[in-house]
Amino acid sequence: MDPGLIQLDQGSGGRAMHELIDTLFVSAFNNPLLAERNDSAVIEIRGERLAMTTDSYVVDPIFFPGGNIGSLAVHGTVNDLSMLGAKPLYITSGFILEEGLACGDLEKVVMSMAQAAREAGVLVVAGDTKVVPRGKADKLFINTSGIGILPPGIDISGRNARPGDQVLINGTIGDHGMAVLCKREGLAFENEIQSDAASLNGLIALMLDAFAGIHVLRDPTRGGVATTLNEIAEHSGVGIRLFEEALPVRGDVLGACELLGLDPLYVANEGKVLAIVPAQGADAVFSAMKSHPLGRAACRIGEVVSNDPGRVFLRTRIGGHRLVDMLRGEQLPRIC
Amino acid sequence: MDPGLIQLDQGSGGRAMHELIDTLFVSAFNNPLLAERNDSAVIEIRGERLAMTTDSYVVDPIFFPGGNIGSLAVHGTVNDLSMLGAKPLYITSGFILEEGLACGDLEKVVMSMAQAAREAGVLVVAGDTKVVPRGKADKLFINTSGIGILPPGIDISGRNARPGDQVLINGTIGDHGMAVLCKREGLAFENEIQSDAASLNGLIALMLDAFAGIHVLRDPTRGGVATTLNEIAEHSGVGIRLFEEALPVRGDVLGACELLGLDPLYVANEGKVLAIVPAQGADAVFSAMKSHPLGRAACRIGEVVSNDPGRVFLRTRIGGHRLVDMLRGEQLPRIC
DSSP, X not given: OOSSBOOGGGGSSSHHHHHHIIIIXXXXXXXXHHHTOXXXXXXXXXXXEEEEEEEEEOOSSSEETTEEHHHHHHHHHHHHHHTTTOEEEXXXXXXXXXXXXXXXXXXXXXXXXXXXXXXXXXXXXXXXXXXXXXXXXXXXXXXXXXXXXXXXXXXXXXXXXXXXXXXXXXXXXXXXXXXXHHHHHTOOXXXXXXXXXXXXXXXXXXXXXXXXXXXXXXXXXXXXXXXXXXXXXXXXTOEEEEEGXXXXXXXXXXXXXXXXXXXXXXXXXXXXXXXEEOHHHHHHHHHHHHTSGGGTTOEEEEEEESSSTTOEEEEOTTSOEEEOOOOOSOSSTXXX | OOSSBOOGGGGSSSHHHHHHIIIIIIHHTOOHHHHTOSSSEEEEETTEEEEEEEEEEOOSSSEETTEEHHHHHHHHHHHHHHTTTOEEEEEEEEEXXXXXXXXXXXXXXXXXXXXXXXXXXXXXXXXXXXXXXXXXXXXXXXEEEEEEEOOTTOOOOTTOOOTTOEEEESSOSSHHHHHHHHHHHTOOOSSOOOOOOOOXXXXXXXXXXXXXXXXXXXXXXXXXXHHHHHHHHHHHTOEEEEEGGGOOOOHHHHHHHHHHTOOGGGSOOSSOOEEEEOHHHHHHHHHHHHTSGGGTTOEEEEEEESSSTTOEEEEOTTSOEEEOOOOOSOSSTTOO
């Protein structure tokens, strides 16, 4: 492994993080469950398939329009479980607090977690609290881990995309990343950009009811839609073509991205799911998405192709094609 | 809740942390599983009882005699599951890395985790990595969460201690806390004090094979033996009497404690289990402990009594009795 020092971009969700995970974690913890590299692992206990996942949250600032680190920590873990088609049941929460954090802020965060958990129908069953001296952490970090139950017959994985599949998303892209970044940098637009952070388990249950044969579900968090689709293209050995004119981006998010020189395709989302669906099920899944409050702005944004395996291309408005690579470097640190 | 600021002692494992947990977490996440307040929660999935737990590790320094933050993170979570009598199966690991951490240090830590997991027979199935800018964390923090399976018929809980039960421990107390503290403060004794950090699932399986009716198992980590026994006394509504002459403390640990004005009863352990066992099973459990490499120095250190419910007393060498309260204030920050 690299003899050097850890760099910020090794936590970005992009290329550098994937290299760190491959060279160190997957090889050290060598086992087929981890090597699957989905958002959650599928484990089996006495014949019952469960999904298990973990995420640490270090978002800065801890309060942002549309949520805070606490609600985000619940949504994120609920979503990671949901991306396998699992029904999330139980989560744990581990807090690392910086000495001097306002107790009122901690209370607000915990209350938001509790509300998010209630709304998503999961129970927080175990917790842990550490306090470190001032300057040894930044306000608070939260880890949430979770388990859920995987219904029989569901087989959703980043390895399952097949040529001919359609690529759907449940709404606009880049909202979370730009909400956090604008708040952090004190950028004021006419309307405050709101994070899309939300628990997607209800939406996904509806989509699976409509068509249980969905191939891939993945939430485009760190690294955004571009990086997530690159992962899927790599793991499935397929090409993915996006249609530029179909990509849904809010006007204010696009404006902020242009101002800051960011591409919304690489900006994090926390309430979005990319669904890759065989053509025969795509209409049913799309209708199910549209019928749910979190899927009203659903779009068909691309298709899976057999050429250029491992790569993602954007078909531009004028009919050209441009390579959409995985995120390189750190676009937005501490976005989740 | 307190309108003030978070204090170091709210993460100490002692009184202040218990108040924080009671007033905030247990009430916000209001559910009977969390309210049980054991090291792990017992959850039920399709009739199967599982144990689930989480812990974040912020130990400073990250390398200490007898282990490092990585091996500790595995041992700690394996032990929390084992303390319910569960067989630990799967764990997750969430890393928060400070930009600039030496990659070689991370590699050593991860390799130690992998080895500890192999030795304990658990699989690391999911992970997460975040990187925060320099000065926003201290080298690295690790969260490990885990699940295990609870054999039928086992009912171990901090609420189960009964008058007449014996209090056993598998070896010397205070080793981990003093190893970390001496390393951190650069205190050199003739021999370096070694942490006792170890996975106890093998030992505990043996103890349960010998006598399945063990009432309480608890690992005396933050806050030490004194705080852990106070928790048990409170939750079970019983008194606990310790015998001073029976408390096993290594000479070097005692020396370091005396030098620093610390009481080994309050110093953290990471490879110790307190077992509270009905008298009829105590000999069998004690023999099983003695037969295991991690229990060779096992001792009977006390008994459960009906008077003074919720309190722990020490019967001193000269026959007096002194109240052993829960830890107040922060004795040793960042010990795990």
